Amino acid sequence: MERMTCTKVKELINAAIDGENSRIEQFAMQAHIKCCPSCRQHLGDQYMLSAMVRQSYAAPVETDLSRKIMAKLPPRKVVAKPKKRGTFAAAAVAASLLLAAAGAAVLAHKSHQDALMAQHSPYDHLVLQHLEKASGSEYPSYAVQTASYSK
């Protein structure tokens, strides 16, 4: 087998991370890496990058740092606990604001859509109505499941 260039080996390294190499390509890649520090470094970098990407989709690790942080804070005066009624009222206000913001976003989207349709041909609204029906007509209601698939 002819000697492989680093450029080619780096392509094989990228494919190896995704498990797409054939056995022959894998052997050739490993033989080159034994003798090439640059490609060995590239392999390590790609594995690290792949692990970082996987970790970014992983569930966050819960850590409780509150004790450490609180231990470093200066002692504070004891303050009377807020009444539960006040806390509940604050939560209700926050929820109301959130709902209002969501409603405003929906109205803004609708008026934006209306504005986009302002310059129209006589059939624009018919095409739009057709598309709105066509994209959902076969599945008027369905239970959505999250599915993952493998390569």
Next chain:
Amino acid sequence: MSRLLFLCLVLVASALPAQAETTLFFKISVDGKSYSTLTLDGSLAAQSKLHMFAAKLRERFFDPARAKKHYYDISVHKGFQMLGKMVDQYELTPVKNDRFRQIIWLIPGSNAVVRREVYDLTGKLVYAYGYSSELPDGVDSAPVTPKSADNRIGDIEFRGFIRTEVRSHGYGATHHMFSDGLNKISLFIQPRTAAGTVPEERKVMYGNYVLHSADDSHDYTAVGTAPFETMAMMVAMMRELIRTGGKPQTTAIPEAQSGYPGREGKE
């Protein structure tokens, strides 16, 4: 109070990036002579009218079992590689030249569409869309619903196009939706207010064929992915129903007379 508000904002903001990561491309025949090509992120936020139509064009799911096998030759290629992942390719070719050919790539095990191409009778691309950067690792999937649970009126059928919905609009038009499981045609019927003849119009708009004609009493506008000739025949059928004042009946052409071979599609 301020902590609660901040928490709400963080919860909302954290939901956004997941949608913004995926990118979809669209190539749409705008007027039958030229194409518009654009990409939209996962939020499909419309910045222009074209963006809005493109976002509406996308069908997230397709169930191959729903396509009428009497009207399509269906070929399946499993293990097709796209953007580094394995997908299934479905090619649906009309048995007769009365509807459009489509090629659809699906995520195996689900009905999620990763790419779709629609071609007219001359083999010209009508529209296409699909993921452009990478396929998502996880995707929502719609379970296959049995045909008996179809939400169809089913009272009118024209060459496999079954009427699935009738809706009246505030401006006086009635919207009839027809589908053969793959291609769809909307027929808008509106009483005429003006006298005089109207020449038939044929257009291609935003990846859909549009045909408009009128008689003394009604305007008829058909929109969808079917040739103008098919749309014209459908309009004629509905016009006859209105003229005779008959109740909607199944007007399916018996297979023996239709010219469609009574065969199963190849899979």
